[in-house]
Amino acid sequence: MExxxxxxxxxxxxxxxxxxxxxxxxxxxxxxxxxxVLVSAVVGVxxxxxxxxxxxxxxxxxxxxxxAGALGVLQPIADGLKLxxxxxxxxxxxDSILFTAGPILVLIPVILSWLIIPFGQNLLISNVGIxxxxxxxxxxxxxxxxxxxxxxxxxxYSLLGGLRAAAQSISYEIPLALSVLAIVLMTNxxxxxxxxxQQSGAGxxxxxxxxxxxxxxxxxxxALAECERLPFDLPExxxxxxxxxxxxxxxxxxxxxxxxxxxxLILSALLVSILYLGGWGFPIPIxxxxxxxxxxxxxxxxxxxxxxxxxxxxxxxxYILVFIAILLRWTTPRVRIDQLLDLGWxxxxxxxxxxxxLTAGLKLAFPKFFGG
Amino acid sequence: xSIAVTTQLICFSVLxxxxxxxxxxxxxxxxxxxxxxxxxxxxxxxxxxxxLLNASFVAxxxxxxxxxxxxxxxxxxxxxxxxxxxxxxxxxLKSRKxxxxxxxxxxxxxxxxxxxxxxxxxASPSSSIGEESTFRIGEHLxxxxxxxxxxxxxxxxMAMIGAIVLARKDVMNKDIATGxxxxxxxxxxxxxxxxxxxx
Numbered sequence: 001m002e003x004x005x006x007x008x009x010x011x012x013x014x015x016x017x018x019x020x021x022x023x024x025x026x027x028x029x030x031x032x033x034x035x036x037v038l039v040s041a042v043v044g045v046x047x048x049x050x051x052x053x054x055x056x057x058x059x060x061x062x063x064x065x066x067x068a069g070a071l072g073v074l075q076p077i078a079d080g081l082k083l084x085x086x087x088x089x090x091x092x093x094x095d096s097i098l099f100t101a102g103p104i105l106v107l108i109p110v111i112l113s114w115l116i117i118p119f120g121q122n123l124l125i126s127n128v129g130i131x132x133x134x135x136x137x138x139x140x141x142x143x144x145x146x147x148x149x150x151x152x153x154x155x156x157y158s159l160l161g162g163l164r165a166a167a168q169s170i171s172y173e174i175p176l177a178l179s180v181l182a183i184v185l186m187t188n189x190x191x192x193x194x195x196x197x198q199q200s201g202a203g204x205x206x207x208x209x210x211x212x213x214x215x216x217x218x219x220x221x222x223a224l225a226e227c228e229r230l231p232f233d234l235p236e237x238x239x240x241x242x243x244x245x246x247x248x249x250x251x252x253x254x255x256x257x258x259x260x261x262x263x264x265l266i267l268s269a270l271l272v273s274i275l276y277l278g279g280w281g282f283p284i285p286i287x288x289x290x291x292x293x294x295x296x297x298x299x300x301x302x303x304x305x306x307x308x309x310x311x312x313x314x315x316x317x318x319y320i321l322v323f324i325a326i327l328l329r330w331t332t333p334r335v336r337i338d339q340l341l342d343l344g345w346x347x348x349x350x351x352x353x354x355x356x357x358l359t360a361g362l363k364l365a366f367p368k369f370f371g372g
Numbered sequence: 373x374s375i376a377v378t379t380q381l382i383c384f385s386v387l388x389x390x391x392x393x394x395x396x397x398x399x400x401x402x403x404x405x406x407x408x409x410x411x412x413x414x415x416x417x418x419x420x421x422x423x424l425l426n427a428s429f430v431a432x433x434x435x436x437x438x439x440x441x442x443x444x445x446x447x448x449x450x451x452x453x454x455x456x457x458x459x460x461x462x463x464x465l466k467s468r469k470x471x472x473x474x475x476x477x478x479x480x481x482x483x484x485x486x487x488x489x490x491x492x493x494x495a496s497p498s499s500s501i502g503e504e505s506t507f508r509i510g511e512h513l514x515x516x517x518x519x520x521x522x523x524x525x526x527x528x529x530m531a532m533i534g535a536i537v538l539a540r541k542d543v544m545n546k547d548i549a550t551g552x553x554x555x556x557x558x559x560x561x562x563x564x565x566x567x568x569x570x571x
Contacts, residue, residue, distance in 0.1 A: 023375050098409065129503030130428045137432040140440020144412050147447050151405060159451065166448055173440070190506065 008122070033125045037114050045262040047319075049076035052326050059330040083255035091248050095152040102149025103249070103256035109138040110264045116192050117270050120280050120310040124193070131191040132184065135271065136177050139226060142264075143169040146235065146245050149257075153248040161244025164337060165235035168225055171344035176222035178352035179215040182359040183208060183275050186371040196279030198371060204283040209276045211370060214355045216276045218348055220321075223268035225344070227261060230329040234337050265325060266318060273317035280310030384424055390417040408450055412443045429506040 008029055015025035050065070050073055057064025065072025090096050113135045118124035128134060143166040150162015184190055186208070187198045199207050209216050225232040236244035246257045273279060282289075286306050295302055335343070363370040394414040398407045415438040422431035462468070501508060513521050 027375065098405075101409075128428060129506060130432050133429070133432050133436075137435040137440065140436050140444070141416075143444050144409070144439065144447065147444070147451065148409060151447075151451060163448065163451060166444055170441070170444060 037117075037125060038111065041111065041114055041263050041266065042259070044266045045259055046076040046080070048262050048266060048322055048326075049079065051319075051322065052329075055323070055326045056330045059327070080255065083251060083258070086251035088251040088253060089248075091154065093154045094248060095154065098148050098152035099248075100253070102145050102152055102245075103253045103260070105145030105148060106142055107145075107256050107260040107263075109141040110260050110267060113138050113267055114263075117267070118192050118196060118274065118279060119314050120307045121193065123280075123307065123311065127191055127193050129191060131189070131193075132180055132195065132271075132275070133190050135267075136173070136180065140169075140173060149249070150245040153245070155248055157241045157243075158245050158247050161235045161241050161247070164241075165228065165245060167337075168228070168232065168234060168340060168344075171341055172222040172225040172348070175218050175344065175348040175352040176226065178349075178356050179212070179219045179222070180275065182212055182215045182352075182356050185356070185359050185363060186211065188371055192274055192279075196274055196281065199278045200281045200285065203281065203285045203288075204278070207276065207278040207281075212276065212355075212359070214351065215359075216272075218352050218355065219275065220272060221343075221348065223272060224325060224328070225340070227265045227268055227325075229265065229325055231332045231335050232340060233329075233334060234340055237334060265322060269318040269321035269325065270314065272321050273314060277317045278313075280314045282309055282313055380424060383420065387417045387420045387424070390414070391421070404450055405447075408443065408447045411446070412439055415439045415443060426502050427505055428503070429509060 011029055011032075012022065012025045015028060016022060020028075053072065053075060054064045065075035068074040068078050090099055115125045116128060116131050116134055118127075146165040146169075147162045150158045150160075150165070153159070183195060187195045189195070189198075195208075228235050234244075235241075236246060241247070246254055249257060286309065290296075290302065359370065391414055394410045394417065397410040398414065401407050401410070415434065419431040419434040419439075422428075422434060
């Protein structure tokens with residue numbers, strides 16, 4: 001899997017064969033992976049919304065959406081269309097500029113973070129050197145959008161929701177970053193590709209979840225808190241705050257929040273699978289299977305096959321995590337705001353610091369297993 | 373001109389325009405909330421300028437520290453103390469404004485003078501280390517810049533202790549000046565239910 005398929009190279013060669021210069025070929029190539037990732041993110045949201053409806057129905061012994069398409073699979077599309085054609089209301093006493101800018105500022109960083117999600121050796125938009133650090137930096141922009149929309153709504157529930165969202169996001173970002181740091185320490189690189197390759201040695205046995213069990217749990221809790229999923233959905237706790245910062249929003253602006261939160265959920269699930277569950281790796285290394293079956297690993301057809309297995313594995317792992325997140329949402333009660341902050345600052349932060357120290361110590365003691 | 377150079381030029385001019393106009397807005401706008409949000413835009417565009425200089429790690433750190441921490445805290449503080457208070461008009465506002473403008477212009481002219489008089493060494497693109505820079509920054513922080521790095525962490529520790537002293541008012545729960553008990557209520561709690569208060 002060192003070289004793998006290089007679609008960009010093949011595409012550019014094809015366009016050069018048609019008589020175009022390499023720069024123009026590059027410009028034609030550039031939007032393609034971005035569009036593809038954007039479309040897959042939105043399709044991922046549709047699937048997740050459908051799953052959420054179906055699983056919540058199952059958890060409450062209902063049937064759930066049934067009439068829109070087989071098993072109600074078209075329900076999320078119907079939801080989306082409804083939001084698209086709804087009237088866009090800006091409250092008379094709201095600050096209309098900030099009110100409009102808020103949801104945009106929430107959505108853009110989330111979508112930008114898909115830049116670093118690899119679905120295979122070369123199947124990502126950009127293998128930037130700062131990799132996972134880019135996601136940590138981008139996700140810190142989001143609370144500004146939430147504060148902005150909370151303030152601009154001119155509504156006390158919205159303001160409280162925005163403040164809660166910012167407080168929650170600041171508190172959980174630190175343990176999140178520290179647990180990522182432990183992984184980076186083991187990999188010696190910030191790049192997501194290197195992080196996955198580092199786990200690909202012995203299939204399921206070399207996944208980071210075995211070497212970083214504490215980090216995995218901290219990361220998952222913090223990811224749920226960053227996505228504002230129950231049990232941490234205090235910013236929009238409907239019994240206390242109506243709907244938090246999104247109370248005054250309607251139509252497409254509300255849909256942006258909705259889309260943003262679900263894209264963020266899928267993104268977090270993908271990142272957990274990349275950081276801890278071996279990314280695109282199959283539980284048994286593909287190389288061993290190929291050797292066992294006597295197939296040359298570098299044959300073009302096998303490359304296509306392994307690449308598609310990689311995509312399927314990444315998406316499968318991510319959706320198992322999404323399933324757990326949805327199940328958690330419909331079966332656990334919500335924590336209080338003081339409990340939430342206590343958990344973040346008094347429990348997760350010290351534990352993640354200790355985890356980092358432990359990882360550094362283990363790396364020095366057993367450089368073979370913890371990356372030297 | 374190649375496409376890459378053109379893109380760079382466009383990005384540079386847009387980003388510097390945003391920085392300059394945004395920074396002017398931060399200073400000149402009446403509403404403190406708008407100023408705080410514009411400051412976020414300025415920080416983001418400066419991160420963009422770092423990206424153009426091939427310093428992606430510094431850019432990400434800029435976003436994380438300045439936008440994600442400093443700016444969020446500024447906005448947070450503004451919104452927590454959002455008291456409707458009639459401020460007293462300041463005397464001789466006009467002369468104050470003139471004096472501060474003059475001082476700022478002097479500083480700007482000083483900076484421009486430094487910029488014009490010094491011969492800047494511009495590294496050629498081929499000698500740029502690019503993605504290597506993350507490793508280099510780490511090496512420097514733990515070798516020749518170790519002392520400033522450690523001193524900065526002592527500064528952070530002092531700030532943290534100060535914050536804890538301010539937050540743990542229950543240790544000294546009487547206001548030193550007035551002798552009255554200090555209000556320790558969270559923002560979300562009201563002392564008595566609203567409905568009872570009205571009757």
